[in-house]
Amino acid sequence: MPEQTPRPTAEADPAAPRPTLESVAERAGVSRATVSRVVNGGAGVREALREKVQRAVEELGYLPNLAARTLVTRRNHAVAVVVAEPGSRLFSDPFFAQHLRGIGRELSAADNQMVLMMVEDQHDYERVGRYLAGGHVDGALLFSLHQPDPLPQMARKVGLPFVVGGRPGWPGAESDRQLVYVDSDNRGGARLAVGHLRSLGRGAIATITGPLDQTSALDRLDGYRDVLPDGDPALVAEGDFTPDGGGRAMAELLARRPDLDAVFAASDAMASGALRVLREAGRRVPEDVAVVGFDDVESIADWTEPPLTTVRQDIEEMGRLMARLLLRRLDGTGPASVPATGLRAGGPTSVITPTRLVRRASA
Amino acid sequence: MPEQTPRPTAEADPAAPRPTLESVAERAGVSRATVSRVVNGGAGVREALREKVQRAVEELGYLPNLAARTLVTRRNHAVAVVVAEPGSRLFSDPFFAQHLRGIGRELSAADNQMVLMMVEDQHDYERVGRYLAGGHVDGALLFSLHQPDPLPQMARKVGLPFVVGGRPGWPGAESDRQLVYVDSDNRGGARLAVGHLRSLGRGAIATITGPLDQTSALDRLDGYRDVLPDGDPALVAEGDFTPDGGGRAMAELLARRPDLDAVFAASDAMASGALRVLREAGRRVPEDVAVVGFDDVESIADWTEPPLTTVRQDIEEMGRLMARLLLRRLDGTGPASVPATGLRAGGPTSVITPTRLVRRASA
DNA sequence: TTGAAAGCGCTAACAA
C-alpha cells in the first residue's frame, strides 16, 4: 500500500472517503456543531474560530453531504419540472428549451436544482406520482397539462407546492384558487394581430386556430372574435399547430372564401404552412393576402418567404416567473410573504405575461 | 382539533407525518429490518410475513425516504445532465429537446432521475463543480463542451463517472481513453451529402462550414474533403450555424466562384440562409444550384423553399446511448460488465451513431 | 428466517 499520509488538499484521491463534518471538526479542534454553524453562515461564532474552521474546510476540501442534510431539514433544494407532452410539439419547438432556460436561471440563482421528468404514458404518471409523493423535491412545475390532468391532484394530495405552466382548461380549474398558473396573454396577443390586420384595411380576415382542446388555441380564437365579433364562421378553420395542419386549413379557407385578404394563424408553424399554400395558389403575400402568425419562433418567422409578422411572447420570462412563484411559496412562511419580487403580495396568484406585435414583411 | 383517529389510507392528511419503516414495522408486527427486506425485493422473508408487511405498506401508503436511503447506500439514483452552452444554438434548435428526451427515456427506464444543469458563465462552472463534487448524483452527462473544458477534469477529480456528448476537440482528448463520448458520424454524413451532389453531376461543389472551433463543423468539413480532396479553397466559406451566417457565407461563395453549381451547408439553418441568398441572386434551386443541408431539423428542412435535401442524425438515439453508456458504468462492478446492451463489452468505448441522406427537392 | 443494534452525516435543541 502506498503512503498512508493524509494529503490535506482539495484535490485528494477520489477513492478516499469524503471528509465529513466530524473530520473537519477534528482538524480545527472544535465540535461538530461549531463547524456546522460556520458552514451554514457562521452566525454566532467567534471570528477566530470561524477562520480556523474555514481553513480546515478548505484544506480538507469539505463539501456537505446533502442527503444527510435533507434527512434532517426536510429541504431538498430541488424542484421537479414535469412535462406532460407525449412526444409532440414541445420537442420540435424551441419553446421547451426556452422555458427550461428561464426556469433553470431562476432556480439556480436561488441555489435550487431542477429535476426534469417527462410523462409520456400511463406508466410514467405512476412513476412521477411516486416521485412527487416521495418527498424528493420541494415543489413542482407542471407543464402542458391536458384535459383533467391527474398531476395537480397528485401534488396536492401529498401537500407539494406547485405552479402550472399554461392556463388549465378543465371545468372548475379556473375557479380553483389554489391552482396557480402562468400563461402568456394569448387573447390580448390575438387582438393585437387581428387589430393590426384590420388597421391595414383588410376586410375579410380569416383565422387558422390551434387544436381547440388547448386553452392557448381557445384564447387566441377569443381574441380574434373580440376584434371581429360579427365575423363569418366560414373564415375560421381549425389547425393543429403544425405546418401541415396550417396548410390544410389555409386550403379550406381559400375554398370557402376565395375573397379573403388576410389570415391570422395561431402559430408561426401553421403560418408557414399557410404561406406555402398561398404561394401555390398564386396569391401574393402581403399584397393579396396579409398574414400574421403567433409565437415569434425566430427559426420560423424570420425565415419564411416573406418573413412573418407575428405576435411575440417571452417564453423565457414565463419560465422565470413560474420558478419565482414557486420559490416564493417554498421560502415564505406563508402566502403573504416576500413582496418586492415583482409579484403581487397577498397570496399566490396566477400571472399573465404580455405579448406584442413584431412587424416583418407578411402584414 | 378534529378527530385524532389515524386514517389508515394512502390518501391521508398531507400535513400528517409521513409513514416510516418504523411505523410500517409496528403495524405489521415485525422489525424494521424485515420491512426493509420486503421493501427491497423481499429476498429471504417468509411468504406469510411478506404479505403482512406488504399490506401494512399499502394501508399506510408508505414510500421510502430517499435521502435516508442515499445516506447509507451512497446511491442517488440521479444523473446530472450538464449543458455548457451560453444561450446559443442549443436553445433555438430542437436538438436540445430531442437529446433530453432520449436521455430521459433511458434514465427513467432504469429508475434514475435527471438533474438538469445549465452553465452559462464562470460562476455557473463553480456551482456545477460544487454540485458534481457534492455527491448528489451518481454520474454526469456532459454536453457541448468547448475548448479545453474544465468539466471533465472536475468530474474525474471527484471520481464521478461521466459521458460526453459530442467529440471533444482539445489536444489530447482523443487519446484519453477515459474520455468516453457519443457523437454522430459527422464526417460520414458529409461524405454522403457531397457524394450525392457529385453523383448529380455537379462540378463546382462549395461548402459552408460551421464555426471551425467545433468538432462537428470540423468533421463535416473533413467529410467534404474526403470526397473532394483537390477542391478549390475558394469553394469553402465559414459560417456559424445560423441562417444569417449561412447567408453571408453563400454571398461570399457566389462572389468568389459565380460558376458554382452546388452547395453543401453544414447545417439546415445555414442552408436556409443560403437558399434565401441564392433566391435573391436569381439562382434557381436545384436547377442552377443544388443544395444539401445537415441535421434534418424538420421545422427547417421540410419548410424551406424548396424543401431541403439533408443529412439526418438520430439525436434522440444519441441521448439514449449516452445514458446507457453511463448507466453501464454505474451498475456494473467494472467496465467489463453487462454485455448485450448493444454496446461492446470490454471497457466503455466512445460510440459514433450513423447518419443518412434524406432526399427532398433541393438536390 | 428474523431481530437487535450500529451507524450513514448532518442539524438543532439544550446545557454549559
Place this chain on the structure above:
DNA sequence: TTGTTAGCGCTTTCAA
C-alpha cells in the same frame, strides 16, 4: 459562544 446529545429514516452486519 461553544459543546453535548438526540435524532432524521434507512440499510446492514451480526446473533439468535
